[in-house]
Amino acid sequence: xxxxxxxxxxxxxxxxxxxxxxxxxxxxxxxxxxxxxxxxxxxxxxxxxxxxxxxxxxxxxxxxxxxxxxxxxxxxxxxxxxxxxxxxxxxxxxxxxxxxxxxxxxxxxxxxxxxxxxxxxxxxxxxxxxxxxxxxxxxxxxxxxxxxxxxxxxxxxxxxxxxxxxxxxxxxxxxxxxxxxxxxxxx
Amino acid sequence: xxxxxxxxxxxxxxxxxxxxxxxxxxxxxxxxxxxxxxxxxxxxxxxxxxxxxxxxxxxxxxxxxxxxxxxxxxxxxxxxxxxxxxxxxxxxxxxxxxxxxxxxxxxxxxxxxxxxxxxxxxxxxxxxxxxxxxxxxxxxxxxxxxxxxxxxxxxxxx
Amino acid sequence: xxxxxxxxxxxxxxxxxxxxxxxxxxxxxxxxxxxxxxxxxxxxxxxxxxxxxxxxxxxxxxxxxxxxxxxxxxxxxxxxxxxxxxxxxxxxxxxxxxxxxxxxxxxxxxxxxxxxxxxxxxxxxxxxxxxxxxxxxxxxxxxxxxxxxxxxxxxxxxxxxxxxxxxxxxxxxxxxxxxxxxxxxxxxxxxxxxxxxxxxxxxxxxxxxxxxxxxxxxxxxxxxxxxxxxxxxxxxxxxxxxxxxxxxxxxxxxxxxxxxxxxxxxxxxxxxxxxxxxxxxxxxxxxxxxxxxxxxxxxxxxxxxxxxxxxxxxxxxxxxxxxxxxxxxxxxxxxxxxxxxxxxxxxxxxxxxxxxxxxxx
Numbered sequence: 001x002x003x004x005x006x007x008x009x010x011x012x013x014x015x016x017x018x019x020x021x022x023x024x025x026x027x028x029x030x031x032x033x034x035x036x037x038x039x040x041x042x043x044x045x046x047x048x049x050x051x052x053x054x055x056x057x058x059x060x061x062x063x064x065x066x067x068x069x070x071x072x073x074x075x076x077x078x079x080x081x082x083x084x085x086x087x088x089x090x091x092x093x094x095x096x097x098x099x100x101x102x103x104x105x106x107x108x109x110x111x112x113x114x115x116x117x118x119x120x121x122x123x124x125x126x127x128x129x130x131x132x133x134x135x136x137x138x139x140x141x142x143x144x145x146x147x148x149x150x151x152x153x154x155x156x157x158x159x160x161x162x163x164x165x166x167x168x169x170x171x172x173x174x175x176x177x178x179x180x181x182x183x184x185x186x187x
Numbered sequence: 188x189x190x191x192x193x194x195x196x197x198x199x200x201x202x203x204x205x206x207x208x209x210x211x212x213x214x215x216x217x218x219x220x221x222x223x224x225x226x227x228x229x230x231x232x233x234x235x236x237x238x239x240x241x242x243x244x245x246x247x248x249x250x251x252x253x254x255x256x257x258x259x260x261x262x263x264x265x266x267x268x269x270x271x272x273x274x275x276x277x278x279x280x281x282x283x284x285x286x287x288x289x290x291x292x293x294x295x296x297x298x299x300x301x302x303x304x305x306x307x308x309x310x311x312x313x314x315x316x317x318x319x320x321x322x323x324x325x326x327x328x329x330x331x332x333x334x335x336x337x338x339x340x341x342x343x344x345x
Numbered sequence: 346x347x348x349x350x351x352x353x354x355x356x357x358x359x360x361x362x363x364x365x366x367x368x369x370x371x372x373x374x375x376x377x378x379x380x381x382x383x384x385x386x387x388x389x390x391x392x393x394x395x396x397x398x399x400x401x402x403x404x405x406x407x408x409x410x411x412x413x414x415x416x417x418x419x420x421x422x423x424x425x426x427x428x429x430x431x432x433x434x435x436x437x438x439x440x441x442x443x444x445x446x447x448x449x450x451x452x453x454x455x456x457x458x459x460x461x462x463x464x465x466x467x468x469x470x471x472x473x474x475x476x477x478x479x480x481x482x483x484x485x486x487x488x489x490x491x492x493x494x495x496x497x498x499x500x501x502x503x504x505x506x507x508x509x510x511x512x513x514x515x516x517x518x519x520x521x522x523x524x525x526x527x528x529x530x531x532x533x534x535x536x537x538x539x540x541x542x543x544x545x546x547x548x549x550x551x552x553x554x555x556x557x558x559x560x561x562x563x564x565x566x567x568x569x570x571x572x573x574x575x576x577x578x579x580x581x582x583x584x585x586x587x588x589x590x591x592x593x594x595x596x597x598x599x600x601x602x603x604x605x606x607x608x609x610x611x612x613x614x615x616x617x618x619x620x621x622x623x624x625x626x627x628x629x630x631x632x633x634x635x636x637x638x639x640x641x642x643x644x645x646x647x648x649x650x651x652x653x654x655x656x657x658x659x660x661x662x663x664x665x666x667x668x669x670x671x672x673x674x675x676x677x678x679x680x681x682x683x684x685x686x687x688x689x690x691x692x693x694x695x696x697x698x699x700x701x702x703x704x705x706x
Contacts, residue, residue, distance in 0.1 A: 059357050061364055062386060062702055063411035066455065066492060073474030087359040102705075104327050105364060105385040108356050134405060137396065138388045139334050140326065159411075159492060190590050191550055192569045223576055224640075248554045251642065254653045254666035267640055267651060267668070271554070271568075274575050278640055299557015302676040303668075310391070325384040325705060334392055335664075 043180045050093075050119060051176040054169060057092040057112065058085040062099025064126040064159040071162035078162075083169055089115040094172070095149070098159075100128035100135055101142040113149055119181065121152045123168055126159050133158060196274040200225050203245055203275060211237055218280075226278045234281050235291040238268070242296050246272045250297035253304055255311040257337045262288045264313060268297075283313065292318040310335040348373065352687070356385050360691040362459045363701030365675075367690065374686045379679040383672070386705040391665055398660045399425055399499060399634070407493040409667065410703035413452035413646045414493050415444050415484075417703065422497040423578060424641035424652040428634045429499065436624045437501035442579045443514070443617040444487070444496065446610040450521070451480050452646035453603050453610075456698040457528070460600070463695040464541050469531055476524050479517045486510060501627030511618045518611050525607060532600075542596040546681040546693035549594060556677035559670050560648025561606060562697060565599035567592035572644035583620070584613050599696040633660045647671050647698050669703040 012020070029035035060068065071078045072085065086092040089112050101109060113122070124145050127133030132143035145151060152175060155168040200220045207227065208217050214233035218226040229237050241247040251267035262283040269276045281290055292315035294301045304315045305324040312333035315321060323330065332339050355366030364385040370378035390409065394402050406421040407414040419441055426433060454477040461469025481491050486507050488496040496503050532538050548558070553566040563570060571588040573581040589605035591598030636658040642651035648670025655664040674697050681693050 057357075058359060060362060063408060063492060065363075066411055069458070069470075070474060070478070070491075073478070074471050075475065075478050089357070099364075100386070100388055102385060102387055103330075104387065105356060108385075112357055134408065135388045135393065138390075138393050139339075141388045161491060190567045190569050190592060193575065194569075249559075250557060251649060252640075252651050252653065252666065252668035254664075254668075256655055256664045256666075265638075265640075265653060265666075267642075267653070271570055271575075276576075276640070276642070297557065298555050299673050299676070302672060306672075325387040327384075334389055339392075 047176050047180055050181075051173040052082045054081075054083055054094050054121075054172065055086045055092045056083060056094040056096045056123075057089055057116070058087045059096065059112065060098065061101075061105075062126075062128065064098035064129075067159045067162050067165060068096065068098055068125070071165045076162040076166060078166060078169070081166065081169060083166075089113075090117065092116060093120050095120065095122045096125055097122065097129040097145045097149070097151075098125040100133065101145055102140050103142065104140075106142055106148065109145075110148060121172060121176075122149050123153045123155065123172065124151045125155045125165060125168070126157060128158075130154050130156060193271045193274070196272070197246070198273050200275055203270075203273060203277075206245060207237065207241065210240055223274055224276055224278065226280075228280045228282070231281055231283060231290055234279075235293070237279070238266075238293050238296055241268060241277070246270050247275075247277065248272070250293065250300045250303070251276065253300055253307050255307045255313045255335070257311065257335065259285075259337055261285050262311070262313060264290055264307065266293070288313045289316055290314075291316050294318050309333070312336065349377070354690065355382070360463055360694065361699065363699050363704075365699070365701050365704070367678075367694070369682065369687065369690065371687060374688070376682050376685055376687060376690070379682040381675050381678055383675065383701065383704055386701050388706070390706040391667065394662060394665050396661065399662065402662070402665075403497065403499075404493065404495045407495055408702065409669075409706065410645075410647075410671075410700045411492055412455050412698075412700045412702075413448050415448040415496065416452075416643065416645050417650070418495065419445060419497045420641065420643050420645070420650055420652055422499050423643065424639055424654055425499045425634070426630075427641055428637065428639040428654055428656055429630050430635070431500055431628060431630055433501045433628060434625045435622050436505075437626045438579045439617050439621040440502050440506060440626065441497060442581065442584070443614050443621075444484070444494075444502075445579070446613045446617070447480050447483060447514075449610045449646045450607050451477055451484075452698075453607050454480075456603065456646075459699075460692075460695040461532075463691040464538055466531070466535065466538065469528065472524070472528050472531070476521060476528070479520065483510070483514055483517055486513065498627060500630040501625075503627070505626050511621075514614060514618060518614060522608075522611065525604070529604060539597070541689070541692045542600055542696070544593075544595050544597075545685060545689050546596045546696070547594050548677070548681050552680060553594070553677070556680055557673040558648070558677050559673070560645065561589075561602045562599055562648065562674055564588065564590045565602045565696075566594035567598075572642060572649055576642065578643055580617070580620075581613075584616050586613050596692050596696045603696075603698070633658060642668070645670050647700065647703075648674060650703075667703070667706055669706065671698070671700050672704045675699070675704060 124130050129145045135141040153168050153172050204217045204225045214230050216228045247268045247270040249269040251269050254265045256263045264281045266279040307313045309323045355361050366382040368380045369376050406418040409417040454473045458470045458473035488494045550566045569590050586609045589602045591601045634656045638655045640653045651668035653666040657663040
């Protein structure tokens with residue numbers, strides 16, 4: 001670090017300093033090609049960790065919630081795939097929307113999604129959360145959760161069987177593998 | 188504590204229907220009786236008196252259901268009131284004018300009618316006089332309409 | 346009282362199965378006021394069915410309560426049959442009764458599973474789910490669906506029973522009887538389970554009747570009342586079964602009533618399979634019913650459920666009102682909660698058997 005830079009640092013606030021140093025490191029990494037190399041090396045590890053410990057939020061809405069419960073039972077045993085339901089949105093990384101969304105619950109659902117730490121994914125389970133399903137002309141049902149949340153995986157069925165739910169989680173695994181998001185330097 | 192058993196009916200349907208009709212001549216019309224059912228039509232003014240009499244004297248202990256129906260010219264509120272001791276369910280109809288859908292609340296008599304009446308107010312806009320806490324229950328507070336009325340058009344999207 | 350506070354338990358909370366909110370006012374840890382808030386799942390069922398023809402409503406009635414969907418679609422079909430004024434074949438009645446009781450066992454097992462997690466016993470959840478799958482398989486044999494069956498029809502049932510159905514059901518019931526004893530051993534001899542339910546959430550019989558409680562919750566307060574006996578429908582008047590009651594009116598007695606009811610359902614299913622006659626399972630019905638109204642009520646796993654249909658002579662109902670048992674049981678919840686500690690809330694609300702789909706409609 002040269003003299004000039006350290007003199008600037010003395011007049012900076014802490015926030016500006018961290019911003020500046022971050023930019024400096026990133027630029028050096030990008031120009032030297034080290035970022036690409038580190039990304040390539042760490043991405044498989046990161047996505048391996050992400051995809052094998054998917055913690056969905058324990059949030060039962062309607063019919064599909066019972067199939068969600070059945071999938072964690074002894075017969076289908078979702079825990080062998082690392083799917084463990086957590087009761088707090090702060091500890092979970094998959095929002096499993098399993099039912100119709102009424103106008104009264106939409107703000108709460110949005111708040112739940114925003115409370116979850118990144119990286120996070122949304123699975124729409126069942127017809128109601130995909131497109132409104134049988135309630136297509138109801139006055140109080142939002143026609144699809146993708147009107148206000150980004151959905152990654154759709155699991156059709158009314159309600160889908162627990163094996164379909166597990167298949168949806170495996171699809172999400174493949175999606176995470178394909179994304180290969182490993183750059184811990186980015187944020 | 189001992190178990191309360193309702194095995195044999197105390198009074199027959201016709202007996203109960205006649206008792207109500209003779210107590211309130213002119214105000215109560217017995218539409219018909221069927222096995223375990225009686226069907227009454229009561230005027231709005233004497234409705235609470237009839238209900239009090241049914242509860243106190245004829246052992247109608249349980250309010251099953253409050254169903255408002257929108258016939259375009261008028262509203263009809265249908266009360267299903269059950270007597271466990273007599274094994275009878277009475278279907279009491281009260282006609283309300285379209286421009287003033289107000290009727291006495293039966294929540295002081297049967298606590299189970301509380302949420303039924305709130306729901307009827309929420310979805311059909313029938314006002315219950317004397318209800319302790321008449322607010323919307325199903326829909327958000329800012330909802331402007333009473334959706335079960337026939338003039339509410341169902342929209343495709345919210 | 347200076348340290349009073351309102352606590353919101355919901356809509357997303359580990360203890361509420363379904364989507365509802367319980368606001369409680371606390372003085373220290375004691376509950377001084379409670380207010381359940383529902384409506385998060387309201388979708389306007391009663392308005393929607395005014396735009397559907399009569400047969401189209403059957404799958405929607407399935408989705409009223411997903412815990413016991415057969416009893417709701419059956420109630421709708423029963424009410425519609427009384428409106429059309431038709432008599433269904435004898436065999437269909439027996440099939441329906443057997444299915445209703447299988448559904449009651451499934452529903453009660455779902456409730457016990459949820460209660461188990463509420464009270465911190467994960468084993469109860471796992472074991473009840475395992476037993477539930479056995480009975481779900483029997484329903485899959487009949488109609489192919491796991492939860493929303495769409496099996497009864499106006500005028501009978503959709504199809505006849507598959508071959509060997511009686512044998513499979515008897516085997517399942519034999520297995521279930523021993524397994525239920527194991528599950529009971531897990532709960533009855535469990536000191537933590539007893540401490541959290543005995544003498545918690547008391548309600549007297551008079552108050553329970555006035556507040557409109559029905560079903561197992563009322564029978565837990567010592568009122569012997571069962572619509573299967575008092576207003577027999579289908580073939581319940583030929584069946585030999587007992588009405589289970591418990592007299593204490595606390596959470597423990599409501600739990601006992603439901604577990605005993607599973608045994609009675611077991612008896613009824615065996616009798617149905619024994620006495621089932623041969624014959625057709627469905628009759629043809631006209632497209633439009635006559636003008637008129639009908640009110641029909643049955644004993645749901647949760648209590649008295651009623652449907653009131655107004656017909657104007659067209660092929661769509663003019664008005665269909667549903668009386669949900671759980672809606673009223675939930676409105677009586679503050680009476681049970683007052684005076685108890687906040688840590689008792691999961692056990693008091695857990696034994697009520699919540700199903701919000703039918704509550705909000």
